[in-house]
Amino acid sequence: MITVKPAPRQAAATTEDQPMLSVEDLRVTFTTADGESLKAVDGISFEVRPGETFGVIGESGSGKSTLGRAIVRLLDPTGGRILYEGDDIARLKGRRLRHKRRELQIIFQDPNAALNPRMSILDSVREPLDVVGEGDRASRTGRALDLLDRVGISAEQARRYPHELSGGQKQRVNIARSLTLNPKLVVCDEVVAALDVSIRGDVLNLFAEIQRERGLAYVFITHDIGVVSHISDRVAVMYLGRFMELGPVAAVAERPMHPYTRALMSAEPVPLPSHLRQKRRILLEGEIPSPLNPPSGCRFRTRCPHAQATCAERVPDWRPVAPDHFVACHFAEELAPG
Numbered sequence: 653m654i655t656v657k658p659a660p661r662q663a664a665a666t667t668e669d670q671p672m673l674s675v676e677d678l679r680v681t682f683t684t685a686d687g688e689s690l691k692a693v694d695g696i697s698f699e700v701r702p703g704e705t706f707g708v709i710g711e712s713g714s715g716k717s718t719l720g721r722a723i724v725r726l727l728d729p730t731g732g733r734i735l736y737e738g739d740d741i742a743r744l745k746g747r748r749l750r751h752k753r754r755e756l757q758i759i760f761q762d763p764n765a766a767l768n769p770r771m772s773i774l775d776s777v778r779e780p781l782d783v784v785g786e787g788d789r790a791s792r793t794g795r796a797l798d799l800l801d802r803v804g805i806s807a808e809q810a811r812r813y814p815h816e817l818s819g820g821q822k823q824r825v826n827i828a829r830s831l832t833l834n835p836k837l838v839v840c841d842e843v844v845a846a847l848d849v850s851i852r853g854d855v856l857n858l859f860a861e862i863q864r865e866r867g868l869a870y871v872f873i874t875h876d877i878g879v880v881s882h883i884s885d886r887v888a889v890m891y892l893g894r895f896m897e898l899g900p901v902a903a904v905a906e907r908p909m910h911p912y913t914r915a916l917m918s919a920e921p922v923p924l925p926s927h928l929r930q931k932r933r934i935l936l937e938g939e940i941p942s943p944l945n946p947p948s949g950c951r952f953r954t955r956c957p958h959a960q961a962t963c964a965e966r967v968p969d970w971r972p973v974a975p976d977h978f979v980a981c982h983f984a985e986e987l988a989p990g
């Protein structure tokens with residue numbers, strides 16, 4: 653089990669609740685090799701507040717990575733807006749997009765994804781600074797070494813190549829690399845999933861420390877509810893391209909309002925205090941349906957133990973059930989425990 657030091661949410665608590673990023677009705681549709689339309693992200697809206705960790709959880713194929721990549725414009729949204737400091741990231745082009753993207757970084761599950769195997773660790777971390785041409789080479793090298801030192805990579809290790817480092821060390825290097833251009837928001841896509849369980853806690857702690865030092869916001873994408881409950885302030889539960897529930901982690905853990913959230917939470921040994929754990933294991937039957945042909949009405953209805961006729965007929969409204977807590981289920985209040 654991962655043990656993560658409790659992280660006081662200083663940055664989130666001291667900044668006002670003004671969003672730093674507003675995602676409005678975001679859509680990403682892929683065209684498959686057969687020419688079919690696949691709605692990987694299908695009308696998602698949320699805000700990220702300065703200094704907070706916004707968790708996104710869901711099964712494989714729910715569209716989490718697509719959402720993360722769209723936020724940093726690694727792929728082009730099909731529709732909707734991504735408002736960041738007065739600009740719509742979804743529409744920006746050229747130099748203005750490159751400039752904004754410095755402040756929005758992403759770290760991937762595969763520690764090798766952003767590291768060139770033929771470049772030394774130091775060169776890889778300095779590269780973003782070289783590209784924007786900040787200062788002279790010596791100052792850029794100094795800054796890269798400082799960042800590497802901060803994440804626990806020595807100057808001697810910085811001269812090595814990626815294959816000479818462990819997965820955990822490489823993920824530390826990726827953290828350093830993502831920080832070179834002083835981002836304000838980092839999308840973390842399953843960043844500890846590929847790491848040995850024994851070191852996941854250390855790497856998560858490093859993420860939490862860096863966040864406190866820099867007031868960074870994270871969008872933390874994971875299928876691991878234990879990870880999300882430890883690191884996030886708020887969490888969104890995603891299923892087949894849509895959010896099913898969104899709220900403060902404690903509220904969602906204590907009183908999950910969507911049947912899918914309850915099923916997810918009961919399926920894993922969540923390291924939550926016992927009074928917050930779901931008492932009964934709810935079996936989530938069947939595979940997630942194909943996004944090429946999603947169920948009508950509520951997308952979860954084909955696996956929901958409580959589905960009724962209405963669920964096939966009408967898409968549930970996205971509505972508040974408590975302050976800051978939203979759900980898309982026709983029967984949320986009736987079904988929610990206690």
Ligand SMILES: Nc1ncnc2c1ncn2[C@@H]1O[C@H](COP(=O)(O)OP(=O)(O)OP(=O)(O)O)[C@@H](O)[C@H]1O
Nearest residue numbers: 682684690692711712713714715716717718719943
């Ligand atoms: N480039 C693409 N072209 C066509 N379909 C894609 C493409 N990228 C993703 N998809 C499809 O979009 C859906 C969502 O994928 P995505 O990787 O975003 O989900 P995920 O929740 O991150 O899952 P995982 O954890 O397995 O990556 C899946 O059905 C996937 O097959």
